[in-house]
Amino acid sequence: MTTTSDVLIMGGGVIGLAIAVELKLRGASVTVLCRDFHAAASHAAAGMLAPQAEAIPPSPMRDLCLRSRALYPEWTRKLEEISGLATGYWPCGILAPVYEIRGQDASNIHSSRDCPAEWLDRDAINWHQPGLGTEVVGGWWYPEDAQVDNRALARALWTAAESLGVDVRDGIKVEGIQQQQGQVVGIQTSVGIVHAEHYVLAAGAWSHELLPLPVRPKKGQMLSVRVPEGSYSELPLQRVLFAPDIYMVPRRDSPSETLRDRRIVIGATSEEVGFTPYNTPAGIQTLLERAIKLYPQLQNYPIHELWWGFRPATPDELPILGSGPSKNLTLATGHYRNGILLAPLTAVLIADLIWEQKSDPLVNHFNYSRFYQGRGQETPSPLAPHLSPLTSPSSPLIIQPSPKMQTLNPPLETLDRPLNIAGRTFQSRLMTGTGKYRNMEEMQQSITQSGCEIVTVAVRRVQTKAPGHEGLAEALDWTKLWMLPNTAGCQTAEEAIRVARLGREMAKLLGQEDNNFVKLEVIPDPKYLLPDPIGTLEAAEKLVQEGFAVLPYINADPMLAKRLEEVGCVTVMPLASPIGSGQGLKTTANIQIIIENAGVPVVVDAGIGSPSEAAQAMELGADALLINTAIAQATNPAAMARAMKLATEAGRLAYLAGRIPIKAYASASSPLSGTIT
Numbered sequence: 185m186t187t188t189s190d191v192l193i194m195g196g197g198v199i200g201l202a203i204a205v206e207l208k209l210r211g212a213s214v215t216v217l218c219r220d221f222h223a224a225a226s227h228a229a230a231g232m233l234a235p236q237a238e239a240i241p242p243s244p245m246r247d248l249c250l251r252s253r254a255l256y257p258e259w260t261r262k263l264e265e266i267s268g269l270a271t272g273y274w275p276c277g278i279l280a281p282v283y284e285i286r287g288q289d290a291s292n293i294h295s296s297r298d299c300p301a302e303w304l305d306r307d308a309i310n311w312h313q314p315g316l317g318t319e320v321v322g323g324w325w326y327p328e329d330a331q332v333d334n335r336a337l338a339r340a341l342w343t344a345a346e347s348l349g350v351d352v353r354d355g356i357k358v359e360g361i362q363q364q365q366g367q368v369v370g371i372q373t374s375v376g377i378v379h380a381e382h383y384v385l386a387a388g389a390w391s392h393e394l395l396p397l398p399v400r401p402k403k404g405q406m407l408s409v410r411v412p413e414g415s416y417s418e419l420p421l422q423r424v425l426f427a428p429d430i431y432m433v434p435r436r437d438s439p440s441e442t443l444r445d446r447r448i449v450i451g452a453t454s455e456e457v458g459f460t461p462y463n464t465p466a467g468i469q470t471l472l473e474r475a476i477k478l479y480p481q482l483q484n485y486p487i488h489e490l491w492w493g494f495r496p497a498t499p500d501e502l503p504i505l506g507s508g509p510s511k512n513l514t515l516a517t518g519h520y521r522n523g524i525l526l527a528p529l530t531a532v533l534i535a536d537l538i539w540e541q542k543s544d545p546l547v548n549h550f551n552y553s554r555f556y557q558g559r560g561q562e563t564p565s566p567l568a569p570h571l572s573p574l575t576s577p578s579s580p581l582i583i584q585p586s587p588k589m590q591t592l593n594p595p596l597e598t599l600d601r602p603l604n605i606a607g608r609t610f611q612s613r614l615m616t617g618t619g620k621y622r623n624m625e626e627m628q629q630s631i632t633q634s635g636c637e638i639v640t641v642a643v644r645r646v647q648t649k650a651p652g653h654e655g656l657a658e659a660l661d662w663t664k665l666w667m668l669p670n671t672a673g674c675q676t677a678e679e680a681i682r683v684a685r686l687g688r689e690m691a692k693l694l695g696q697e698d699n700n701f702v703k704l705e706v707i708p709d710p711k712y713l714l715p716d717p718i719g720t721l722e723a724a725e726k727l728v729q730e731g732f733a734v735l736p737y738i739n740a741d742p743m744l745a746k747r748l749e750e751v752g753c754v755t756v757m758p759l760a761s762p763i764g765s766g767q768g769l770k771t772t773a774n775i776q777i778i779i780e781n782a783g784v785p786v787v788v789d790a791g792i793g794s795p796s797e798a799a800q801a802m803e804l805g806a807d808a809l810l811i812n813t814a815i816a817q818a819t820n821p822a823a824m825a826r827a828m829k830l831a832t833e834a835g836r837l838a839y840l841a842g843r844i845p846i847k848a849y850a851s852a853s854s855p856l857s858g859t860i861t
């Protein structure tokens with residue numbers, strides 16, 4: 185793929201598409217590359233245009249939201265005209281019922297000229313909206329808040345972009361950004377390198393995979409019910425309900441076809457679980473309980489659909505807008521809970537910046553540099569000189585630093601990010617185990633010396649009080665260590681699932697209530713201890729559905745690794761060589777392929793015998809290592825644990841630093857140029 189356009193946009197959610205349409209209307213040639221149109225948060229959202237109901241306090245963010253809300257009527261009208269598709273924009277207002285009256289309620293401090301709001305007491309709110317739960321004691325009416333059918337909007341944007349002549353491609357993954365001397369010179373994609381004059385990063389919750397920006401996924405589970413046919417002459421809900429813990433968004437097809445759609449969208453959970461997919465019974469139960477409390481009659485409505493999505497969250501919950509760390513790279517990401525609302529204004533502001541070199545003063549509040557201030561860096565550079573090693577652990581592109589590439593090196597402490605597994609961060613990239621030590625003291629000292637934060641424990645051995653496994657609860661400080669229960673000893677998927685559930689209970693008993701991690705091992709073969717790929721996949725699928733964060737131990741099989749990632753595993757853990765063999769890296773080529781293709785951390789597990797092998801695995805780009813036997817059985821385990829810690833860190837740093845290319849011939853250390861002859 186060699187497309188060259190004025191602007192290339194990475195990400196095809198509402199933000200990327202809105203910018204594309206705006207730029208195209210101003211005369212730019214535009215390409216949009218999107219990995220998966222339907223996986224976007226833009227499809228998962230509720231579509232509320234709700235600066236007031238979302239209680240955004242007076243601030244530049246509120247100004248941004250209000251300006252964007254004001255653009256909606258004209259923006260959607262124009263999109264509908266270009267695309268010929270409805271967007272479901274509905275200025276229906278939002279009613280925000282409350283269950284208790286706080287000091288500032290019932291006064292009119294929420295109301296202003298640009299944000300009208302009206303307090304309704306119990307009688308008034310029930311008159312406004314019949315059918316509310318008996319616990320509702322009053323609420324706010326925000327007549328200017330509105331909604332749009334976000335899926336219809338995304339479709340209309342896509343169609344509008346296509347019909348205007350934007351080159352919009354779905355199914356193409358951006359894998360890395362190439363930079364030279366402060367400029368982006370191309371992007372590596374799943375179909376080759378693509379060039380443009382200017383680039384926009386609009387990849388939502390996945391943006392940190394391409395640049396080390398502090399954008400993380402905040403999962404939201406949703407569901408919809410359908411108003412039963414024939415029971416109503418008009419929709420029972422004529423506006424959005426936005427209670428403190430739940431919201432409901434009635435949909436209609438058009439002002440004249442109010443009863444055709446009949447969906448009521450209900451949301452949403454807000455979970456820090458990384459990219460863990462699927463709806464969970466607990467998530468859906470919470471939503472249903474809260475929805476029935478707010479609006480009891482929907483308990484009999486048929487459930488229509490369940491889904492989930494990932495909000496692009498930033499540490500201060502504000503978007504990242506404006507110039508990026510390279511001259512021709514603009515950022516438009518991190519819109520968190522309000523990306524649908526903010527799409528029209530984001531498009532205008534970003535198009536102004538790129539096409540007219542005009543910067544609205546409001547944009548300055550949202551520059552990415554706010555996250556890098558106070559670190560002794562005048563011009564913060566979240567970019568490494570050669571981008572790829574700093575991009576996602578999963579980014580396959582490894583660009584060797586060429587002499588021409590930028591020589592601006594970020595300080596070492598900003599070079600790396602913590603290891604992130606299922607939304608939990610860890611500073612150490614070395615995991616260890618508790619088995620095979622000669623005694624408890626050696627184990628305690630070794631774990632301390634290893635600096636590890638994750639310790640795997642064989643659930644079965646604890647249950648059966650196998651030697652070395654009694655007293656584990658007291659022997660280690662579980663307030664500092666994260667337990668990774670493993671299913672060692674399980675020969676079938678069924679056994680592993682059972683043991684994983686016991687493991688979860690075990691972690692709870694240690695005070696780790698929210699620990700849903702499990703290291704999945706399904707090993708029927710006692711001689712080579714090789715894992716069963718089919719049993720592992722079966723068990724992983726089931727455990728993910730049960731809400732586990734699954735870390736599967738596997739042979740170094742790239743296809744299996746991909747399948748496990750697809751079913752929702754939070755890491756893959758390929759073996760370097762058979763467990764406990766100390767044979768070192770025997771599966772290098774396959775591990776490399778796994779690393780290149782993984783979207784989750786790759787933890788090299790089993791077989792590492794010495795620190796040099798540990799460093800080598802990290803230099804390949806592994807995200808972490810799990811080492812047990814090589815430490816536990818060393819002559820001096822504590823010393824070996826420390827050596828492994830240092831090797832893991834050295835390997836990681838070397839990977840980030842970018843090794844020199846291997847050459848066939850010698851190359852003098854002191855260049856001859858400039859010498860006197």
Ligand code: FAD
Binds near residue numbers: 194221224516517518
């Ligand atoms: P996304 O919509 O996530 O799109 C990003 C796109 O980039 C995706 O298509 C993805 O496939 C693509 N991509 C990622 N990485 C790559 C890559 N490497 N290469 C190529 N493509 C890539 N907002 C509101 O305003 N109102 C609401 O009521 C509302 N409700 C919400 C409810 C839920 C449950 C959720 C999850 C979100 C909600 N939001 C709401 C927030 C809103 O959905 C987001 O802020 C918004 O969709 C972000 O849009 P985006 O285009 O930045 O990201």
Ligand code: GLY
Binds near residue numbers: 230404452495
């Ligand atoms: N804005 C609603 C949500 O993010 O759930």
